[in-house]
Amino acid sequence: MEWEIVIGLEIHVQLSTQSKLFSGASTRFGAEPNTQACAVDLAMPGTLPVPNEEAFRYAVMFGLAMNAEIGKRSIFERKNYFYPDLPKGYQTTQLEQPIVGPGEVEIHLEGGSHKKIRLHHAHLEEDAGKSLHEDFQSMSGIDLNRAGTPLIEIVSEPDMRSAVEAVAFLKKIHSIVTYLGISDGDMSQGSLRCDANVSVRVKGTDKLGTRTELKNINSFRFVERAIKVEAERQIDILENGGSITQETRLYDADKNETRSMRSKEVANDYRYFPCPDLLPVSLTDDYIEQLRGTLPELPDTKALRFQSEYQLSVYDADQVTQERASADFFEAVCKSCGEPKLTANWINGELAALLNRQGITIHQSPVSAEQLAGLISRIKDNTISSKTAKQVFEAIADGAGNADEVIEKRGLKQVSDTSAIEKMVDDVIAASPTQVENYRKADESKRPKMMGYFVGQIMKSSKGQANPQMINNMLRKKLGELL
């Protein structure tokens, strides 16, 4: 039986506003516990929420970037439940009339294919604090610094059909919020968090299967692995005649398995009702249009521009525009060296690998745009070979200076002088009578392959600095004369 996986994502994005959604306290990450919680965040008696206009602006910008309907009249509701890190005993959120309505966005898949994923809605809400269960003997600690931080919860339609598509959607959302500058998108600090609703059904059928909700999948890699392993689990159960329980499941990355957290059937009745402390928020067309005018160039538009302006391939353009920072980096390098294709290759290849290895973002790149442009310029003017360039790149990354300094200091300059090349070729021919004899006797079709020996010898003796193109040409000429 062939199975189809159906996935919907709920993504929480922390907005990078200066202050909280309903109070003036700072939203900075990493402060001492409970130093960024004011009387409102602590839900002291008599305190009242005051909406943060910036958060509304950010949410509307997101909606516009998702081609979504903007809720011109949005209301806040109270979601009631008791938990120690929820000071008011309710979360102020949106249910019936969210600020962002239905929309859609395109995801890019391997091989250059595209797919539209629909947005169900996105709403504004406040984050809870954190419960800390370690470090307190038989007690729990509560840190309310995060309580009241503005979030947008982004709810997709169940339009994704594989873990890869889910990751592509998540990456797209990440890309959009960071392009807009409304979130730092840092998953390791919880700025972007993802839950996945996963179900399976027999391919070709319409009815959705019973879903489970996966939590604790806060990296792109975990999202992919958790969905895969959960889909396998469900298929396994169904193929053995069992049925799926609707529940929340926690992903255990160490064991690469999901396990039941709590059953939705006994879930809370949240008793939502409109928050009487907050008036409905009305947005005018002027306000929305004005914001539309301030939107930056978004990834899809930028990718198209890169294709036409820099003649990048669809793949290269998608890759380099996925993050605004890398697109900016690309343009900076390109402007300075004038080599778009080489620039894209270096950013998507060596630089991406380096950043990945060091676990850092392009903002923290040890090789600046200026330095990379300098390196590419030296490849372009044949000062160094592509192979040597990798060596120079590593040296720059280690802080050895810019490309010219490294090339100079380490004597890596490529030998492109015709007489020097000619001498190297003469020397190797003179030193390899057996190989020359074999070459002469060999069949015409096998000769190009046999040339490799001579090239290798020259590269070895020149420490890789001989211009390989010139060596090849010279060798072909000289060996030809011996036939």
Next chain:
Amino acid sequence: MHQLTIAEIIRGLRSKEFSSTELTRHLLGRIQQLDGSYNSFISITEEKALAQAKAADQRLADGDAPVLCGVPIAHKDIICTSGVRTSCASKMLDNFIPPYDATLVENLNTAGTVTLGKTNMDEFAMGSSNESSYYGPVKNPWDTGYVPGGSSGGSAAAVAALLVPGATATDTGGSIRQPAALTNTTGLKPTYGRVSRFGVVAYASSLDQAGPIARNAEDAAHLLSAMASHDPKDSTSLDHPHTDFTAGLDNSVAGLKIGVPKEYFGEGLNPETASRVQDALKELEKLGAQLVDISLPHTELAIPAYYVIAPAEASANLSRFDGVRYGHRCEDPSDLRDLYMRSRGEGFGEEVQRRILVGTYALSAGYYDAYYNKAQQARRLVKQDFVQAFDKVDVIMGPTTPSPAFKLGAKSANPIAMYLEDIYTIATNLAGLPGMSIPCGLVNNMPVGLQITGNYLDEARMLNIAHQYQQVTDWHKASAV
């Protein structure tokens, strides 16, 4: 000195007949001496009061004192006062000292008032008899065997017993007007949003509104002028310019159209109470006002709508009292659930628990539409009645309560009978309109209140009418002590 009204105190302080310190000492002594009989105060802030009085006397001497400078008042104990316990008359907040002032307290402090203490009330403002207080019931100064009304029973009783010339209070369904009626004081619930709710511990956020209780309309006008403000800290606060409510007190009421709703004179109204209210209306006719029969056809929906909406909001508003950050926490909780159950079970009294349960039920899945949504529809109809009525009339008048004060304990066992106490006052809160109660006579030597309901933001006119009535009648001067 304790017989002085706020207006008289303002004049007396400026003519140096007495100082604020002398007056404050006198009233503190009186509270010390007499309040054992009334239990109208939960906390007395003697030290702070004397310091404020001293500062006020200095400002008066310097000649730059604002109008209310040096005037002693008291705050209902649901209104946050920085550094002074704000208990909401609940065991839950018996140990709670807010580090901030309510905006209305800040406003009054800026105006130079002297705070004598915090007044008793029904627990979390839930009640109409002031019997649900953790600190014991308040007794009506007119007869200590009777209730003073609630929930602002302490503020009303303290003013009626001449312990303080004026006090702040809150009104969610009648909690200023009903006790004012039962103690022969003048109480005003402003338009929703007129006085900031910041620092007023929430009972039902869409209905709560703070206002003054005083001995007459002029004094209430002075207090409201200082209390009201647009407050960026309260999103529901109205952005309305500052108003001096004393400015139009002397205007004539000739030509005024007073709507008299037939629904407020039907079954359940004590005939003696009805007759005192009719007398008052005749008095106003003599001043040139015109009585217009009107109908508020959805009046009967007000109580059921209120007792869904208010408890629903309360059930969420009171969730923050969980024993985690402040307030009562049970001894040695065994786990989180135990901490919640016992802290809340021990901290909240019976009526508060009843309303939390009712509200939780009304919001539950499967009941929401039948209760909460239905109640909101009813609320819109009630409001619409008033909007239509105000097309025809300037103010609406009737009795504040169905009958004068009842005996302590008379209705404690019957919550529904207690809820009917607010039958004439609740609609005003549902509509967000300003409402007022002024003394208009006695029945068996117990006070009767005349309710004046005004159009939105029409408090100045209501105070003007009340003041004009009080110029030609002496009911407000009748004293309990």
